[in-house]
Amino acid sequence: MSDEVSATDDGANDEADAEHPVVVRDLAVSYGDSTVVEGVDLTLEAGSLVGLVGPNGAGKTTVLRAIRGVVERDAGSVRLDGAPLETLSARAVGRRVASVPQETGLSFAFTVRAVVEMGRTPHRGRFEGPDASDADAVENALARTRTTAFADRPITELSGGERSRVLLARALAQETPALLLDEPTASLDVNHAVETMALIRRLVDDGRAAIAAIHDLEMAARYCDRVVVLANGRVRAAGPPDAVLDADTVHEAFDAEAFVGRAPATGGRAVTAYPSADAAAHRVHVAGVGPETARIVARLGAAGHDLSVGVVPAGDAAALAAADVDATVVSVPPFADVDESAQATAVELAECAAVVVAVTDGSGTLTGAIRERADLVVDTADPPTDETLLARVAAAAGSDA
DSSP states (O other): OOOOSSOOOOSTTHHHHTTSSEEEEEEEEEETTEEEEEEEEEEEOTTOEEEEEOSTTSSHHHHHHHHHTSSOOSEEEEEETTEEGGGSOHHHHHTTEEEEOSSOOOOSOOBHHHHHHGGGGGGSOTTOOOOHHHHHHHHHHHHHTTOGGGTTSBGGGSOHHHHHHHHHHHHHHTOOSEEEEESTTTTOOHHHHHHHHHHHHHHHHTTOEEEEEOSOHHHHHHHOSEEEEEETTEEEEEEOHHHHOOHHHHHHHHSOEEEEEEOTTTSSEEEEEEOOOOOOOOEEEEEOOHHHHHHHHHHHHHTTOEEEEEEEETTOHHHHHHHHTTOEEEEEOTTOOOOHHHHHHHHHHHHHOSEEEEEEOSOSOSOHHHHHHOSEEEETTSOOOHHHHHHHHHHHHHHHO
16 A cells, blocks of 8 residues: 655556556646645555545645546646546546545435435436346445435435435445545544444455545544645655654644554554644653543643653553653552662652652552652642643743743
8 A cells, every 4th residue: 555745647657557546646736826735646556545634724625526526637647547537537437436525515305315326327328227236236335324224214304424424325336446535424423433434444445445534533543554644735744554643743734732642442543632832841750640640641742841750550551651752661560569779760850850740649659759859749639631731830840940
């Protein structure tokens, strides 16, 4: 699976490009005098799911529309199954890619079944009616998206989330080798959002290709094979989620501080974005254990502070968060007493820090020396907000300056 960020379409790649459902080279699109995307390259392979992520206005939807030929390109090329887009009729494009738009745009009272049947249009002649293969494709699409129960209801009576599932069903009925999805989970509740992404993942595993504009970075990390990060109309990074979705890339693309770690439930990337604090970074030592300490470590790490943490039991939530932000960690085995060596190391780190944060949770792991050195004591029964935490750390650092 590959998403080149500098390749050009010079003719030498024709044979290789013919093997892929979608190939975009050096794409540029503008609206009037405003350039929306420029220099965008990506290759979508069969059996792969590519996530397009980036802030609002980055050009994600424009890229998807350009692949379908809905917007005019200023430069670059799009190939579908090896054929240049401009050589294909609308019906031929519809047999190669199916689209799930973010906006439903359905104001007439078509039944759900009728809407899904529209996906079969590229497979029929102008005056041909549906046949058995069309009916099978429609029923299968309804079943896979769990929309059979309201197949005979007018689509105008459905909720936004239900409409989104119907549009996905229409795309599945189209039976194309590639799917283009614009925020496919935006209108869905948590249950249906996960179901939808799992369904897309199964379709990809069965051999289809899919590219999805996704606003949820954790969802992209969990389900996508590769992620393409767009910002200001250009590709900022492309590659496997673990390689691309790091704190620096999120900060550059979204202008936000980020904690990027490992989600314990899924084993995938956990990405938490915060508003930019725009404050000076300091050397901070955090003492405590448990989830609240982990939250504090994550927020301070995202803000750019140079952290040390300890003493903590190995495997504790605070120890895991500390590792994710590359903090210096003083740890002991789980359920073990804090030995003198660990205590001494933690105290030394605390003495070298500009600010010491002590999190009290009654665990008894805080040494007296660190408690005495603490500039900020956090009570887990009444924890500060992120904003208050950062302000208090900045104030404590300033008082020592």
